[in-house]
Amino acid sequence: MSAVIEGKGGFRTWLNKRLPVDQFVEDQLTGYYAPKNFNIWYFFGSLALLMFVLQIVTGIFVTMHFKPGWESAWPSLQVMVREVPYMWLIQGLHVVGASFFFIVVYLHMARAFLYGSYKAPREVLWVIGMLIYLALMAEAFMGYVLPNGNMSFWGAQVIINLFGTIPGIGPDLVEWIRGDYGIGDALLNRFFSLHVVALPLVLLLLIGLHLVALRQVGSNNPDGIEIKEKLGKDGKPLDGIPFHPYYTLKDIVGVGLFLTVFAIVVFFMPTFFGLFQESPNFEPASLVSTPDHIKPVWYFTAYYAILRAIPDQRLGALLMALAVAAFMFMPWLDRGKNKSIRYRGIASKLLLAMFFISFLLLMWLGLQPAEPLYVFMARVCTVTYFAFFILLPFVSKADSNGPVPERVIYHAH
């Protein structure tokens, strides 16, 4: 217990006896020691939290003007962005915010791959993070379907029909998801409910659990050394500094830089060359015209490229699901002694590079039309993508694990 609580008199003492505010701040911020050698990769966790808050706040205002439904969604969106003061901006923040949320989350995940942040004792932290990623994908997909633009509609058609490939129950499952023989009011209204109420609650819960697990095991760092193993005389980690004020202030710098880039995109390139908002989605859904080239938003295209590369629908859908699910098993697939890529051999470095390149190439290929050359390239990348997960247990174990320094590497500025 901190001294403040035991001190005499005052509102603060009165309150703390009833609600442990000071205790909470100490546990979570001032008394929480984080490694002192965080680099730029460590901005993206707090930025992801910032994006979640931004999506919630802008989403609340978009919901005030949006009318879900087959007939009503599109016109209400037009009224919102053309006639309601400043809603062009708030809706723009929400749409561009979705893409930035994924940019930040992908960088956050890449950081874990680089420094082995998923390895023991952070397996549960990682699995919760992956559940957040899954919930976020569902949230983003449903949000994309809601305006009922033509790409919303045909994208939803493709994704929902994926469930039809499940043996036996597939067709009935699809009818149950849609609540109709095709996409209509039933689907758009249930997606609205899930997008606005259910999934944000799930995300909130999972993000809370992610932070609880993080406080329990502590942050990893670029050297992959456990700072809790080197304690000073005061019992505090020698290589740790209190999260507040050191990292709260550092994160504010990251927030400032990030919001600058974000604002430039929102104001000057809100479609981001057709990547964040696609041109077919600037016309309402049409049952009679498929866009010539159906593709999801950029953050799903890596998996979409895998789906398209496989000349069998069931196997394609299965591999697509596996491509996402494989991340979950990282803590157990990686059997390296050292966490950080800094202290692993050349084979591990090449393997990880191959994975990053495969993922980025698949992302790009998923945006291209289904022409033979691109399909062939996607097949090659699908092989290298899965090869990473299959080879990782062997390479990480056999690869020379260089000596790890006793203390984290840190240069004072």
Place this chain on the structure above:
Amino acid sequence: MSDHAADDTVPEVDESRRKFLIAATAATGAVGAVLTAVPFVASWKPSESARAAGLPTEIDLSRLEPGQMITSFWRKQQIYVVRRTPDMLASLPSHDGELKDPESKDSDQPAYARNAQRALRAEVLVLIGTCTHLGCLPKQRFTPNDATVMAHWPGGFFCPCHGSKFDLAGRVFKGSPASVNLRIPPYSFPSADKLVIGVDPVAEKGAA
């Protein structure tokens, strides 16, 4: 039980009785939770009005010329109706070797449309215009030898989304991401020029 104050010995716990009670309570609770979920899950099924909107659709064939296609809707799905020319029909058996399911064994169609032409009446092809891969609309590419589709193209349908190819009976070509032929809805001909989607032919007519 008459004197609580004097009784300070703790009675021995009957472990097996306790285990049974915990298991029984948990099982009853689980059954209750599942039963409570039923209305919530069932509320996602199609409503009565959605079912009513899925009633049969009539299509007039009198102005459909040979080689032409018209489209209609049934259950929010596009229905393709093609009046095939004798040339089109003659081309069908020529490429069986290039098809995934030439005899429509694994594909979805009414029994009366599971034949060489996949049709009740050979010249009229009726298909659900939803790609069996992932639900896009396959586009008509009826001109034979259209090299932009593939070499030796016999004419048929091409899905622009993921590149599935189907012949003029809706049968899928090898190398397509789709695994089965385009689906055929139940349909019948109440009169010479009238087509009804969603109703099977009455027995004596459906013998074909």
